[in-house]
Structure formats: C-alpha cells, structure tokens
Amino acid sequence: MPVDVITIRPSDASYPSALREIADPPAQLFVWGDPAALSAAPAVAVVGTRKPTDYGIRVAAHLARELAGVAVVVSGLAYGIDTVALSEALAAGGITVAVIGSGLDRASFYPAINYQLAERMAAGGGAVVSEYPAGTPPLKQNFPARNRIIAGLTLGTVVVEGAKGSGALITAQHAVEFGREVWAVPGSIFVPEAVGPNRLIQEGATPVHSAADILESLGLTLQLALPSSSSSVTPVEQTINELLNRQAMSVDELARELALDSHLVSSTLTLMEIKGMVKSTGAGKFARLH
Numbered sequence: 001m002p003v004d005v006i007t008i009r010p011s012d013a014s015y016p017s018a019l020r021e022i023a024d025p026p027a028q029l030f031v032w033g034d035p036a037a038l039s040a041a042p043a044v045a046v047v048g049t050r051k052p053t054d055y056g057i058r059v060a061a062h063l064a065r066e067l068a069g070v071a072v073v074v075s076g077l078a079y080g081i082d083t084v085a086l087s088e089a090l091a092a093g094g095i096t097v098a099v100i101g102s103g104l105d106r107a108s109f110y111p112a113i114n115y116q117l118a119e120r121m122a123a124g125g126g127a128v129v130s131e132y133p134a135g136t137p138p139l140k141q142n143f144p145a146r147n148r149i150i151a152g153l154t155l156g157t158v159v160v161e162g163a164k165g166s167g168a169l170i171t172a173q174h175a176v177e178f179g180r181e182v183w184a185v186p187g188s189i190f191v192p193e194a195v196g197p198n199r200l201i202q203e204g205a206t207p208v209h210s211a212a213d214i215l216e217s218l219g220l221t222l223q224l225a226l227p228s229s230s231s232s233v234t235p236v237e238q239t240i241n242e243l244l245n246r247q248a249m250s251v252d253e254l255a256r257e258l259a260l261d262s263h264l265v266s267s268t269l270t271l272m273e274i275k276g277m278v279k280s281t282g283a284g285k286f287a288r289l290h
Contacts, residue, residue: 030130046158050081080264108138166196182204250285277289
C-alpha cells in the first residue's frame with residue numbers, strides 16, 4: 001500500500017460534498033494523493049472504451065489537454081480512453097483524479113500497468129481513490145459500482161467512445177440520475193465504438209466538438225494549461241522507444257515483445273504519433289521519429 005494512503009468517511013470534513021449528494025455514497029474512500037483534489041471545482045469526467053479508435057484517442061487527448069487548464073479531469077484508470085485522458089491532462093499540468101475498482105496496494109492494483117501513472121498523478125497534486133480496502137482484487141462487479149463515484153465527483157461526464165452497454169454509458173446514466181451534465185462526442189455510424197455517444201446525443205446529451213462546448217455549458221472560459229515540468233513519457237512509451245531504436249516494428253511485434261495487449265500498444269503508438277515520437281512507415285510498422 002502506498003505510504004500516503006488515507007481513509008476518509010462521510011463524517012470527515014475532507015469527504016467530497018459532491019458525493020454526499022448522490023443516492024449511494026461510498027461509506028469510505030481510500031485516497032492515494034491529495035484528498036483536496038476530490039473537492040476541487042470544477043471537475044469533469046472523461047470516460048470511454050478500453051479499445052478506442054485512433055479518432056477516439058486523438059479526441060480524448062485533445063479534450064483532456066484543454067480541460068486541464070480549467071477543470072480537474074476525472075476518470076477510471078482502465079486501458080484506452082481513461083488512460084489517455086488522465087495521462088494527457090497530467091502532461092498538460094492539470095490536476096487529475098482516478099477511481100479504481102480494486103485495492104490501492106501494489107499487489108491488487110488494476111490495471112497493474114498503470115501503477116506508475118497513478119504514482120505520477122498522486123505526486124502531481126491529484127489523487128487515486130477506491131472504496132475497496134487493500135487486498136481487494138479487481139472483481140467484475142466492482143467496476144459498475146466505481147462508475148457512480150466517477151459521476152458523483154464531477155459536474156458532468158463526457159463520453160468519448162463506448163459501445164452499447166459499455167461502462168462509459170453506465171457512468172453517463174449515473175450522471176443523469178445525479179442531475180449532472182452529460183456530453184458526448186459524435187462519431188461515425190459505421191463504428192461500433194460510436195454507438196454509445198451517438199445514442200446519448202439522441203437522448204439529449206450535449207454534442208461535443210471541443211472543450212469549449214463543455215466549459216460553455218458550465219459557464220466557464222477555456223484557458224490553456226501550462227505544460228508539466230515532469231516528463232510526460234510513460235514507461236510503456238519509453239520501452240517502445242528503445243525497441244524502435246533498433247528497428248521498425250509492427251503493433252503485433254511490439255505487443256509480443258512487451259507481452260501486452262495489442263489494443264494497448266496501438267493506443268500508445270497513436271499517442272506517441274501525436275507527441276511526435278514515432279511515425280508510421282506505411283508498411284504496417286512504426287519507426288522512431290528522432
């Protein structure tokens with residue numbers, strides 16, 4: 001367990017007032033980092049699929065970097081859109097909060113590959129929280145439950161991508177139940193990951209084309225965040241860089257070498273392209289840019 005984890009309960013002054021307003025507030029929160037980040041306003045949730053398209057990755061990165069100048073960015077810590085939103089908001093110098101569905105101890109932490117991202121979030125003035133004590137594994141039923149906390153901590157939730165029945169849509173539904181805002185990024189009718197956001201827009205969610213759309217509905221003005229003084233290169237990006245320093249490699253080759261899910265590798269490479277770290281060779285492979 002990280003040494004600076006504290007436990008807060010509804011009777012504590014540091015317990016976020018926004019969570020007291022929801023129907024089923026957590027009886028306790030284990031907080032790694034600064035508990036003040038949970039009550040900082042405004043806060044906006046950015047959520048989406050674990051298997052995003054390149055479009056979804058680019059949108060999540062763009063929105064998170066813009067929101068970071070004005071709002072606390074809140075999400076889960078799953079692969080895909082959650083990871084993109086939190087890492088890019090952090091890189092832009094913003095405050096970030098993640099809610100996970102396991103214990104905060106290293107052995108239980110899920111997903112394990114994001115433990116170092118969690119360390120950087122906590123060190124950067126943000127927080128990683130769970131309602132589950134140390135030793136709690138990432139049980140399937142924990143994740144729909146944690147989604148209510150994500151929605152409850154924020155003024156609203158923006159869904160970038162999510163298929164029918166996805167966890168991102170559960171978070172949006174909680175936001176509706178709590179009387180919070182819901183925004184959605186429109187996508188192609190031919191892409192399964194766009195079904196969720198497009199349906200939300202049909203049902204009354206505000207379509208999002210930029211962070212200004214989100215902030216305008218909250219009565220806020222867009223401000224650019226200052227870049228973080230700490231490196232925004234993740235451990236996975238660093239390892240990929242080292243591998244590509246030797247030769248160009250495909251997503252599948254990198255996934256085998258790293259023993260990682262190919263979707264995670266593909267998402268990481270897209271972000272690295274945005275950062276100007278790698279380039280596609282046009283033959284299904286990627287090469288280091290510098």
